[in-house]
Amino acid sequence: FDSSKVTVVFVLGGPGAGKGTQCARLVEDYGFVHLSAGDLLRAEQQREGSQYGAMIAEYIKEGKIVPMEVTVALLSNAIADALAKQGGEGKGRFLVDGFPRKMDQAIKFDESVCPSQFVLFLQCSEEVMLSRLLERGKTSGRTDDNIESIKKRFQTFVETSMPVVDYYRKQDRVVEVDSIKPVDEVYAEIKQAMDRTFA
Template structure:
């Protein structure tokens, strides 16, 4: 049975949420997720997994089970099947846990995932339920200002006004239903992402202490 078929058929999580802590990190483009994830890794020892980075690395890995499939979807501008993304996340988690001195325990920030509600549901069903979503809430005008500023030096083709606004629309249409789903279960920690990064991190730390305890 292929990895994808195995995931499609699986209805029991492979990890226990008592042993593995997963926080989904969501926010619009330019909300500052990457900066906050770096600080959380340094302060609390989280492993930071970016779904986009994993897909880009996998498409270039020799003899990859998924490389040609990922390249085809990227070339056609279509979404990679969620089972591929979830399989890469699970594989990375297993690798990190196996190198951990206490391999049954792990703390993971999953950044930019889930982008759609079906991804959230399948990950929780097949891998492990997330503790909650860290949602960095930032007004569209501020995110656009940050990205346009970044575009002056980033060299990224999508750091321009048209692309930025399309990315905002995609986030609102596909990712906000994920936030609303978790919010209905009291599993969203909403952080005001407008202040400068130090202030945002202070607010993040305070919320983590409330949810997970001071010394998690």
């Protein structure tokens, strides 16, 4: 697809920071298409005949980052599908949630798909994220919402994903929001940043 027809905002933050929650609100108010890399990977894992199913399942449970080729292809296909549905009219606006979370993914996506407009970073403490994830784990059915997997996800976030946030910070492309606050308050801050960019 034509990358000039695409506006992408990356939504980053630790496990349980509230990426999915805030993206759902942005979809309602700004007509974004929401693409969660984790959701796309979980769907691919479930897809009958996928050659990657078992590998994805293992990486997710261990809180590790699936090799980037798989995730970049899933995202790129999802963007192409959404653009096709829009019938090529106007620009497609995409929230890419939970990606890039490793430097190689960031560079690959910028080069082969498109650079992001900016990066929304949801800042949250591990203590708060842990309690949110354990609570959600009671009903989510996610194989990684248990204490062992959560600890591994936190470690991957600190070691592998924060360098990506720092990389974009150096480029002055990060809008940082305190996501310890209640959902509505976090969203109000995000809305301000969006309105500055997409007025």
